[in-house]
Amino acid sequence: MKHRLSLFIVLLFTLSVFSTVLAQEPVELRFLWYEDGVEGEVMRDILDQFEADNPDITVVMDTVAFADLHNILQAQVETGAGPDLARITAVGQFAGHYLDLRPLLADVDTFEASFPAAVLASLRVPGSEDDGLYGFPSQFTVTGPFINRTLFEQAGIPVPSDESDAVTWAEWTEAVAQVAEATGTPYAIAIDRSGHRFWGPSLSNGALYYNEDGSISVDTPGFRQTAEMILGWNADGLMPLEVWAGGGSGYVAANEYFVNGQLVMYMSGSWQVGQFANLIGDTFDWEVVPNPTGEGGSTGIPGGATIVALASTQHPEAVARVIEYIASEDVLRDFSARSLFLPGHVGLIESGVEYPSSNEQLSVFVSEIAKLSDEAYALQFRNSAITTIMGNETRDRLSQVAAGEITLDQAIEQIQETVDEALATQAAA
Numbered sequence: 001m002k003h004r005l006s007l008f009i010v011l012l013f014t015l016s017v018f019s020t021v022l023a024q025e026p027v028e029l030r031f032l033w034y035e036d037g038v039e040g041e042v043m044r045d046i047l048d049q050f051e052a053d054n055p056d057i058t059v060v061m062d063t064v065a066f067a068d069l070h071n072i073l074q075a076q077v078e079t080g081a082g083p084d085l086a087r088i089t090a091v092g093q094f095a096g097h098y099l100d101l102r103p104l105l106a107d108v109d110t111f112e113a114s115f116p117a118a119v120l121a122s123l124r125v126p127g128s129e130d131d132g133l134y135g136f137p138s139q140f141t142v143t144g145p146f147i148n149r150t151l152f153e154q155a156g157i158p159v160p161s162d163e164s165d166a167v168t169w170a171e172w173t174e175a176v177a178q179v180a181e182a183t184g185t186p187y188a189i190a191i192d193r194s195g196h197r198f199w200g201p202s203l204s205n206g207a208l209y210y211n212e213d214g215s216i217s218v219d220t221p222g223f224r225q226t227a228e229m230i231l232g233w234n235a236d237g238l239m240p241l242e243v244w245a246g247g248g249s250g251y252v253a254a255n256e257y258f259v260n261g262q263l264v265m266y267m268s269g270s271w272q273v274g275q276f277a278n279l280i281g282d283t284f285d286w287e288v289v290p291n292p293t294g295e296g297g298s299t300g301i302p303g304g305a306t307i308v309a310l311a312s313t314q315h316p317e318a319v320a321r322v323i324e325y326i327a328s329e330d331v332l333r334d335f336s337a338r339s340l341f342l343p344g345h346v347g348l349i350e351s352g353v354e355y356p357s358s359n360e361q362l363s364v365f366v367s368e369i370a371k372l373s374d375e376a377y378a379l380q381f382r383n384s385a386i387t388t389i390m391g392n393e394t395r396d397r398l399s400q401v402a403a404g405e406i407t408l409d410q411a412i413e414q415i416q417e418t419v420d421e422a423l424a425t426q427a428a429a
Helices: 002-023 039-053 066-078 108-113 117-121 149-155 169-183 195-204 221-235 255-259 270-280 316-326 329-339 346-351 359-369 374-382 384-402 408-428
Strands: 027-033 057-063 085-088 135-148 187-191 263-269 286-288 302-309
Touching: 027 039, 027 066, 027 316, 039 057, 039 316, 039 329, 057 316, 066 085, 085 316, 117 135, 117 374, 135 149, 135 195, 135 270, 135 316, 135 329, 135 359, 149 169, 149 286, 169 187, 169 221, 169 263, 187 195, 187 221, 187 255, 195 221, 195 263, 195 374, 195 384, 221 384, 221 408, 255 263, 255 270, 263 270, 270 286, 270 359, 286 359, 302 316, 302 374, 316 329, 329 346, 346 359, 374 384, 384 408
Parallel strands: 027 057, 027 085, 187 263
Antiparallel strands: 085 302, 135 263, 135 286, 135 302
16 A cells, blocks of 8 residues: 555656646747848748747847847847847857857758858857857848949940850940940949948959958059049049048948939949839839959959857757757748848858849849859958958048049058058957
8 A cells, every 4th residue: 555655656746747847938038130121020930930840949039220239239248148149240249259059959060061161250259269150141142233224225235244244344334334325324333432342343353352361451453453443433424423522431322323213333232122123113124233253253242140149048959949940941041032131041042042022133143142252251251340440441541532632542551551450459459
C-alpha cells in the first residue's frame, strides 16, 4: 500500500512539473525596427508564421523613426539593456556588441554561404581575428542610372545600352547631350550630390581607394577622371547647377528634375524606383540601365539594412532560431518581393525575384548586384566609420570646386588630409 502511495505521489509530482512547463509563457524577444514603407507589415506577417510554427517564442517589433534608430540602440547597448535583435544600417557602430550565432545555428554552413562575405565581415571588430556570424543583410540597395526612354524615342537616338553591354560614361554623356539638344530638354545628365554616388563611377573609371596596409589613397587617375567628368557636366550646362554648385554642404538629389521630365539621365539608385512609379506614372517611359563601364569594370555601390543579434539578449538560442528562419531563402524571397527590396541573399541574387510591380526596373538592379566589385563592398562595409567621413568630404569639397571656391587639387588634398586624420584617430582609440 505504501509502495502504491509513493508511486502515486511521484506521478502527481511529475504531472505537476509537466503542467507547469506547459503553462510557462513563451520566450519574448524584442526586435528594434525601422521602416521606409510596407516592410514592417511584411516582416510582421513573416514573424506571425514563425510564431505559429514555434509557439515557445514570440517576437515584439519595436518600431522607431530611422532618424532616432542608432541613437536609441547606442543608449541601450551602453546600459546593457539592448534588444534581442535589431535592423540597422550603421553596423560598424555596434561592432563588439553583437551575439555570435556561429555556435547556435542549426546549419551554419548554409547560413554563411548565403550572404556576401564582405557584409558578414563588416559586423566584426576591425583588425581582429574574429570570425563570428552576427547577422545578415535583409536587403540591398544599389546605385545606378535611370533614363527617360521617351526622350530618346522623340530624339530618334538609340539608347546606348540597347546596342552594347559595355557603355562608358563618355559614350552615355555624348548620347544624352544629343537627346537633350534634340528635344529641348533643359538638362542631359545629373548625379546626386553624394560621395556614395560618386564612388560607383569612380570605381568604373579605375579608382581604387584601399591599400594593402588599410590606408586609403584618394588621388588616383580614376578619382580625378570622375571628378573632372562631373565638373564638366556643370561647366557645359548638362547638369543643374543647383545640385553640385549650389553652395553649402550636405546631400542634394536631382530626382525632381527627372520626375518632371527635365532630365534625360539620372545617376542615383534602386531606392528611387517606388517613388518614380508613383510620381511619374504614365507621363513618360523610364527605365533602369546597367552601370556604365570603364577601366574598373561596371559597378555600383551597395547599401541597405542588416538584421543583427545583440549580445545583451537573455535568450541566445531563441534569437538564433528566429534569425535562421527569416534569413532562409524562401522567406527572404517573400520579404523582398512584397517589400520591393533587392535581396542580400546570394541565391536570390543569382535566381532573381519576381516583383508584383516595377519588376523590370528592380530586376535590372538585382542583376547589378552580381557586378559589384570587391572595392565597392569594401567602401560600403569594410570600415564604414572612415568611408562615411571620406564620402562626406568628397561631396562637400567637390561642391566647393563646382562653386569656384577651391581647385580640384586643393579639394583632393583636403579630402586626403581628413581621411588620414580619421584613420589615425581610429587607430589610437
